Amino acid sequence: MTRPVSPYAERQLPIHRRIPKAARAHFRVGADEPTAGWAPGHTQANLIAVPADWAYDMLLFCQRNPKPCPVLDVTEAGSWRTRLAPGADLRTDLPRYRVWQNGELTDEPAEATGWWRDDLVAFLIGCSFTFEAALSAAGVPMRHLEQDRNVPMYLTDRPCRSAGRLHGRMVVSMRPVPPEKLSTAIRESALLPAVHGSPVHCGDPSVLGIEDLDRPDFGDPVDIRPDEIPVFWGCGVTPQAAVMESRPPFALTHAPGRMLITDVRDDTYRVI
Template sequence: MTGLEPAALTPPHEARALFRSGTDVPTAGWAPGHTQANLVAVPADWAEDVRQFCARNPQPCPVLDVTEPGSFTTRLAPASDLRSDVPRYRIWENGELVAEPVDATDWWRADLVTFLIGCSFTFESQLAAEGVPLRHIEQGRNVSMYVTNRPCRPAGRLSGPLVVSMRPVPAALVATACRVTRAMPAVHGAPVHSGDPAALGIKDLSRPDFGDPVVAEPGDVPVFWACGVTPQAAVMASRPPFALTHAPGRMFLTDVRDEHYRIR
């Protein structure tokens, strides 16, 4: 963290410029009202495996855009650069994390196909508007993410477990959180579970696999949503020769308004 607070009035293009200049922060709370996206780029000969994996696992992997091989632009933000406009990236070789650069330009390849996948940060502004507190933003932390005991449906060479994000929600507002997020299936939709984390194979909420531990308030219930870090878990499990992703919680900010993905 750099000490910067999420800038509620910062439009996406200005936020991307900050990230391009080296500002490395979780993006929860940034440019509220605009869709955020997970990023995973793989060599073209693995793209069909990823495409099918996403199609078979639409809740954790709802695809918003797919680029042509080598392209570093997206229709979701035409003036952006996918190589540099994320706060931090992850570089994978044979399933092993080898680097976490703030600029991935030197790692970019002409054969990379990039998938932009819906992110639960997108529905947070609507949760807040409905009175649901966002504890991780209140505490200045990244959201907590956990690898579960639920396998995703495999596709070709790609397989792996479901990853979830967790938000503590006051018990009286769990139904509200479910209603709000159910209306946004393109950004993970309704929770996959609420209550006892052991049902997902999670032993200790204070030790997330990705992100930061978030402290619950008295009366809060842990609520779990499918998470776009799931493809990273599949990369670790399936070991493609190369992959490039965002760092968990550090998303690509698009120019698209959240309303575009909300079912009326």
């Protein structure tokens, strides 16, 4: 039985878990933790950086798959700066990175300075951790936070719309929701389309080709109570699945669940 806690009691959080700039400094010196529940009220972002030659395909892939891949910012080629977090260094300020060569995961370094290239274009993509504060405030439980785990993520059998050389299947994150909180969870996330918006599916995981919720493809499993409905949102790990399937010569991403914490208040992205 998990203990119901409010992960968003800000006063209980140390400064490096509360202030985006302090969190980034914490990760810059090597800390490696999933960022769910960090810096409540601030937007978190997925990272996918590809050579400029692949940038149009990636931007179009995101445009064609806005539920898993809502674009928050695109950098100039070679730049590690983003307007989402002035002063941040995209090469060092995430907890952990993944290096992809020809679609193979070849390294998972704590910082990516040595892997950065002059022709890299970085895409910062909305993350569902961003709407967790709003859902939690509205009474929707966040089981992975209660259990102090990374959110579970699954590779579905649902194909994304391809774009140029990029193709792949959608990745989703899952949170168990009590039936009486389902409409709240849908409404609150729907009002934030830039961070995945409303769920892509609620209920039977086999509809998405997911065989076993206890064995996520990324992140950690969480407890689901008998009455709860598994709710699935598009996930910004989707570009990594596209990298695996499409095999660009090089890509640099965050490690799943280990996001860029930005300075942007999450309600900036609320449509109303």
